[in-house]
Amino acid sequence: MVLNRPGNGSFCSIVTDSSRLNDRQLVSRCLGGDPVAERALYDANVERIYRLMHRMAGDGDLAADFTQDTFIRAFERLEQYRGDSSLATWLHTIAVSVALNGMRKVKRLRGRTESVDGVEGSPSLVVSPTGFTGDLRARLHAAIDSLSEKLRPVFVMHDIEGYTHEEIAGTLSIPVGTSKARLFDARARLRLALAAFAGDHIA
Amino acid sequence: MNDDQLDEILSEAARDYNAPGDVPRDAMWTRIAEARRHRTAAPAARNRVWLWSGAGIAAALLIATGIGIGRRMERSSPIVPRTVASRDTVLRRDSAPSRVSGQTVADRTETASATIREPARDTAGPDRTLAYQLVILQHLAGTEAMITSFRASARSGETDAHVAKWARDLLGTTRLLEASPAAADPVMKRLLDDLELVIVQIVQYTTRGISDPEELDLIEQSIKKRGVITKLRGTLPGQSGLAGIRG
Numbered sequence: 001m002v003l004n005r006p007g008n009g010s011f012c013s014i015v016t017d018s019s020r021l022n023d024r025q026l027v028s029r030c031l032g033g034d035p036v037a038e039r040a041l042y043d044a045n046v047e048r049i050y051r052l053m054h055r056m057a058g059d060g061d062l063a064a065d066f067t068q069d070t071f072i073r074a075f076e077r078l079e080q081y082r083g084d085s086s087l088a089t090w091l092h093t094i095a096v097s098v099a100l101n102g103m104r105k106v107k108r109l110r111g112r113t114e115s116v117d118g119v120e121g122s123p124s125l126v127v128s129p130t131g132f133t134g135d136l137r138a139r140l141h142a143a144i145d146s147l148s149e150k151l152r153p154v155f156v157m158h159d160i161e162g163y164t165h166e167e168i169a170g171t172l173s174i175p176v177g178t179s180k181a182r183l184f185d186a187r188a189r190l191r192l193a194l195a196a197f198a199g200d201h202i203a
Numbered sequence: 204m205n206d207d208q209l210d211e212i213l214s215e216a217a218r219d220y221n222a223p224g225d226v227p228r229d230a231m232w233t234r235i236a237e238a239r240r241h242r243t244a245a246p247a248a249r250n251r252v253w254l255w256s257g258a259g260i261a262a263a264l265l266i267a268t269g270i271g272i273g274r275r276m277e278r279s280s281p282i283v284p285r286t287v288a289s290r291d292t293v294l295r296r297d298s299a300p301s302r303v304s305g306q307t308v309a310d311r312t313e314t315a316s317a318t319i320r321e322p323a324r325d326t327a328g329p330d331r332t333l334a335y336q337l338v339i340l341q342h343l344a345g346t347e348a349m350i351t352s353f354r355a356s357a358r359s360g361e362t363d364a365h366v367a368k369w370a371r372d373l374l375g376t377t378r379l380l381e382a383s384p385a386a387a388d389p390v391m392k393r394l395l396d397d398l399e400l401v402i403v404q405i406v407q408y409t410t411r412g413i414s415d416p417e418e419l420d421l422i423e424q425s426i427k428k429r430g431v432i433t434k435l436r437g438t439l440p441g442q443s444g445l446a447g448i449r450g
Contacts, residue, residue, distance in 0.1 A: 039232070047226050054223035063223065064231055071235050072242075076364070077412050097413050101360035140216045160217050173415070191209045 023087035030078055042071055045088055048161075049095045055156045056099045057106075058145075066102050070095040085170050092171040100149055136194070143193035147186055154179055155186035262345060266376050269338035270383055335385050340439065342380060346373050346398055347435040350426065353405050357422075360414045367409035374402045394438065397429040 029037035049070055054063035073094050081090055147155060153172065157163040158179075163171075165179040172179070349369050356363045377399045386392040404422045408415070426432060 042232055042235070043228070046228055046231065050226045050231070051223045055221045058221040060224065060227075064227055064234075068231050068235050068238065071231075072238050073412070075235075075239060076242075080410065080412060093413060101414055104360060136212070137216045137219075140213065141220050144217065144220055155217075156220070159214065160220055173413075187210065187213065190213055194209060194213070 023081075024083050027078055027081050027083075027087065030075070038075065041074075041087070045091050046071070048088070049091060052092070052157065052161055053095060053099055055160055056096075056153065057103065062102065062106065066095065066099045069098045069102070073098065089167065089170040092167075093173065096153055096171055100153070140190065140194060143190050146193075147189060151182050151186040151189065154182040155190075158183050159187075262341060262372065262376055265341055266338050266379055269334045270379070272334040335383070339380065339385055339391070342373070342376050343394075343435055343439055346377070346402070347432065347439065349373055350401065350405070350432065350435075353409070354423075354426075357408070357414070357419050363409065364412065367406065367412075370402055370405045370409060374399065374406055377402060394431075394434050397431050397434070401425055401429065401431050 026037055026041055030041055046067065050063055050067045053066040053070075054060065057063045057066060070091065074091055077094075081087065085093075144152065144155065154168055157168050157171070158165065165176045165183075168174075168179045169176040174182075349366065352363075353366050353370070356366060377395055380386065381392070381395045381399065386395055401422065404418075404425055408418055408422060
């Protein structure tokens with residue numbers, strides 16, 4: 001049995017009428033209890049969702065938990081999928097929601113607020129081929145961590161995972177312009193956080 | 204260093220931000236399958252579904268019974284005395300020649316009967332009023348519980364499918380009540396209208412199943428602006444809002 005399913009690449013390419021039809025066929029078969037279709041749906045989307053979850057959580061176990069939770073919820077609510085967006089977008093919407101909620105809980109449990117100034121430890125000072133040190137890298141990662149819940153997903157999805165603004169807008173249920181504005185804002189904040197530090201460390 | 208150089212550094216350094224390793228595809232699938240099996244088989248979850256479904260069915264039955272009793276009482280209310288009274292009225296009016304010329308007694312009886320039908324309802328009996336009050340109390344208590352439950356779960360960033368079903372059931376009941384004589388009381392009608400609006404928002408929010416702080420804030424504002432919880436709590440213990448309900 002051959003299933004029409006979206007590939008593992010950017011889901012921008014699968015937002016077409018034919019792929020929507022395939023999405024609906026896949027969903028229809030999943031709703032009918034077809035285990036092959038369920039696995040196909042999972043296989044087609046798991047890699048990108050896990051990668052995004054890992055980027056947002058920064059921890060393999062959390063990323064796996066969030067990914068599992070995403071698919072569990074998706075299968076539970078599959079009958080609510082209307083086909084207005086691609087199945088991948090719908091899954092990513094659930095995934096981002098799961099990740100943000102999960103991270104809120106984790107932060108509450110850890111009882112700490114992350115901030116750029118709160119970076120501790122002594123990151124290595126290994127100089128990378130591009131000339132900046134591990135210290136700067138750690139500083140940048142901390143700055144990304146400290147971005148707000150609205151800015152961080154956009155920055156991670158666009159600048160790190162390579163999603164388009166259209167994909168991000170669909171996933172976060174925001175206009176494309178808002179996605180662009182948030183990315184601009186995120187970059188500005190990161191530049192600001194790094195400007196003085198980078199000036200001192202980069203020749 | 205200018206912005207472009209910084210952006211270049213950002214781009215380079217961000218690439219290994221929380222870099223994922225291999226995807227534990229099969230391990231995750233196994234756990235997903237287990238979790239789904241467990242959820243399907245979990246008796247607690249099943250009981251909860253049955254409990255809420257049962258509560259919904261019970262509420263619907265109670266509403267239907269209340270409306271049924273109301274209608275039966277209305278039908279069995281003293282028609283003959285009303286007709287007699289109307290006939291008397293008509294006959295009394297007959298004594299005024301300019302008012303009744305050209306009408307048969309039956310026509311006039313019907314006209315008069317229709318004229319006094321509404322006042323006669325008021326005396327249809329305390330049983331019907333009590334039935335409606337019970338139905339409404341049950342419904343308002345359930346609505347308050349649902350809204351409280353929804354707010355608690357939504358605040359923690361969760362959307363519960365069971366709350367969605369619960370809200371849908373309550374929405375149906377609210378609309379039934381809005382179309383019933385219970386809404387004859389203007390205070391109750393306002394409360395039911397406010398409840399309908401809030402429940403519709405909750406139904407839409409929970410059906411989507413996705414946490415959205417902005418939309419949640421709108422629902423919160425709606426609840427607070429209309430004072431829904433205050434009104435519900437004010438109505439339930441003292442039944443002050445029910446006092447004026449007529450069948």
